Amino acid sequence: MDIIKAKELHKTFKLKHGQEVNNNGVIANEIEVLSGFDLNIKKNEFLVLVGPSGSGKSVFLDLVGGLSTPTSGVVYLDGKPVEAPSAKTGYVFQQYALFPWRTALSNIEFGLESRGVDKEERVKVARELLSLFGLSDFEDRFPYQLSGGMQQRVAIARALATKPEVLLMDEPFAALDAQTREILQNELIRIWEGTNTTVIFVTHSIDEAVFLADRVAVVTARPGRIKEIIDIDLPRPRNGDVRSSIEFAANRHKVWGALKAEVNKAQQDWKLAPVFAE
Amino acid sequence: MSEELVAPSEIALKIRSWNFDGYVKKVEHLLKGLNNWAQGIPLVLVFFAIWEALPRLGIIDPLFLPAFSTTIKTLFDLTVTGKLLLHVVVSLQRVSLGFGLAIIVAVPLGFLMGWYNKFERYTDLLVQSLRNISTFALLPIFLLVLGLGEPSKIAIIFYGASWQLLMNTMSGVKSVDPIYIKAAKSMGLSDWDLFRKVILPASIPSIIIGARLGAKIALMVVIAAEMIGAKSGLGFFIQNAQFNFMVPEMYAGILALALLGLLINYLLVWFEKKTTSWKGEAGNSILG
Numbered sequence: 001m002d003i004i005k006a007k008e009l010h011k012t013f014k015l016k017h018g019q020e021v022n023n024n025g026v027i028a029n030e031i032e033v034l035s036g037f038d039l040n041i042k043k044n045e046f047l048v049l050v051g052p053s054g055s056g057k058s059v060f061l062d063l064v065g066g067l068s069t070p071t072s073g074v075v076y077l078d079g080k081p082v083e084a085p086s087a088k089t090g091y092v093f094q095q096y097a098l099f100p101w102r103t104a105l106s107n108i109e110f111g112l113e114s115r116g117v118d119k120e121e122r123v124k125v126a127r128e129l130l131s132l133f134g135l136s137d138f139e140d141r142f143p144y145q146l147s148g149g150m151q152q153r154v155a156i157a158r159a160l161a162t163k164p165e166v167l168l169m170d171e172p173f174a175a176l177d178a179q180t181r182e183i184l185q186n187e188l189i190r191i192w193e194g195t196n197t198t199v200i201f202v203t204h205s206i207d208e209a210v211f212l213a214d215r216v217a218v219v220t221a222r223p224g225r226i227k228e229i230i231d232i233d234l235p236r237p238r239n240g241d242v243r244s245s246i247e248f249a250a251n252r253h254k255v256w257g258a259l260k261a262e263v264n265k266a267q268q269d270w271k272l273a274p275v276f277a278e
Numbered sequence: 279m280s281e282e283l284v285a286p287s288e289i290a291l292k293i294r295s296w297n298f299d300g301y302v303k304k305v306e307h308l309l310k311g312l313n314n315w316a317q318g319i320p321l322v323l324v325f326f327a328i329w330e331a332l333p334r335l336g337i338i339d340p341l342f343l344p345a346f347s348t349t350i351k352t353l354f355d356l357t358v359t360g361k362l363l364l365h366v367v368v369s370l371q372r373v374s375l376g377f378g379l380a381i382i383v384a385v386p387l388g389f390l391m392g393w394y395n396k397f398e399r400y401t402d403l404l405v406q407s408l409r410n411i412s413t414f415a416l417l418p419i420f421l422l423v424l425g426l427g428e429p430s431k432i433a434i435i436f437y438g439a440s441w442q443l444l445m446n447t448m449s450g451v452k453s454v455d456p457i458y459i460k461a462a463k464s465m466g467l468s469d470w471d472l473f474r475k476v477i478l479p480a481s482i483p484s485i486i487i488g489a490r491l492g493a494k495i496a497l498m499v500v501i502a503a504e505m506i507g508a509k510s511g512l513g514f515f516i517q518n519a520q521f522n523f524m525v526p527e528m529y530a531g532i533l534a535l536a537l538l539g540l541l542i543n544y545l546l547v548w549f550e551k552k553t554t555s556w557k558g559e560a561g562n563s564i565l566g
Contacts, residue, residue, distance in 0.1 A: 065464050067463055087466060090465075095457050099461075099476070113475070114468070114471050114475075142555075143556075
């Protein structure tokens with residue numbers, strides 16, 4: 001059963017006055033990020049989006065999360081069009097985005113507060129999540145007292161606290177060092193396998209994509225649409241050992257095969273418009 | 279990052295011992311702070327020694343600069359007899375009234391200006407023009423319009439203290455990291471909750487710095503205002519002592535003013551550390 005259906009999504013951003021961009025030879029004051037983006041995501045699925053920089057992967061997450069509206073097209077979540085942020089989605093960002101004036105525990109409580117959950121219940125849920133991430137001894141710590149990996153764990157716990165049906169993760173591990181990153185990937189898999197949450201995960205790392213995903217959706221260079229969807233046929237439950245298997249390498253090769261041409265295209269694109277290279 | 283690789287049970291052990299060490303660390307930190315502070319004492323002593331020496335050696339007429347010991351004795355007498363206290367209390371009352379009004383008016387206004395671009399566009403030119411006039415230059419106008427009584431003094435303190443509060447609240451709101459707003463919105467926060475739970479706490483550090491600078495200005499302005507038209511207050515006391523050629527009293531008043539300023543500054547620094555402890559050590563620099 002599909003929990004998310006994205007149909008014919010288009011998203012165009014107006015640029016600032018005087019800024020221009022070359023869209024296949026047409027000079028314009030606006031930039032088209034998504035064009036004809038179709039994607040169906042199954043319930044409980046772990047779907048990873050890979051694609052070159054600027055291909056609109058994060059924009060798609062914003063559309064699913066209701067933080068932005070498409071120029072045309074619709075995203076259906078549980079059969080209803082997404083128009084505003086809802087309790088059904090949780091969002092995890094690359095920059096953690098923990099509130100620095102709140103402790104780890106109170107950060108996790110945040111989403112529950114605005115839903116009117118009472119204090120006792122909030123603390124209970126938050127403590128459970130902290131213990132799930134092995135952070136029970138850190139509940140009174142402020143973000144500045146936590147390492148990057150711990151902060152991102154708290155941020156994931158915060159997003160999970162409201163029991164969302166869909167967890168949106170925008171390059172959540174990109175700012176972490178390689179070891180911490182692998183540890184967190186393992187933890188995420190472990191925790192996700194224990195819930196029935198659907199995850200949409202954006203990354204630039206093919207290894208990360210193959211290790212985590214049920215399916216990897218490869219997005220084209222800007223304007224983004226789905227180029228190919230690759231089923232990752234690695235058995236679950238997965239652990240770190242799978243990374244060194246032949247099957248892993250084969251899947252990795254498949255994803256890279258689909259992605260390579262798009263990355264090259266994107267690089268050509270940035271050469272034409274160096275102003276936007278970032 | 280090394281703790282990432284430590285097993286959870288080991289982490290737990292580590293934390294328990296940290297918590298014990300926490301108190302020791304706190305005391306150590308306090309002593310270190312005191313030590314840093316104490317390093318400033320010798321220069322102050324040198325200053326007092328020169329002050330003592332100049333009149334005693336006859337380099338400066340003691341009539342114009344009484345020795346430090348004389349001044350201290352006068353300050354002590356004035357304090358014991360309670361003569362000075364009345365004036366200090368009056369000045370502090372004026373400062374707290376004016377400063378309190380400034381907080382009530384300038385902070386909400388700063389939020390409006392910081393959050394609504396349109397509101398800022400309409401008000402910016404006027405605000406920038408007014409805030410760049412020296413408050414002291416406007417003192418005669420306040421006296422002309424509001425008379426010699428309390429209102430004019432409180433109004434000028436309010437006016438002087440408001441600008442820093444306004445500017446800092448505004449910049450505090452503007453510099454809230456958009457990722458916090460995005461995170462809050464993704465959790466479906468209403469506009470009011472967004473303000474209350476994100477914008478407000480995120481701009482507190484900037485507002486507190488504004489309050490510290492504003493309180494300093496309030497203290498300066500009250501003295502000037504009391505020197506022009508008042509029958510009480512520390513400014514009046516200093517001015518009056520000068521007019522009546524009570525030179526030691528005048529110096530004692532100035533010394534009391536310095537002590538008061540120092541005390542208020544330390545109080546505000548303490549308050550700032552208290553309220554923004556979540557920023558950690560790095561966030562608590564001691565600004566002017």
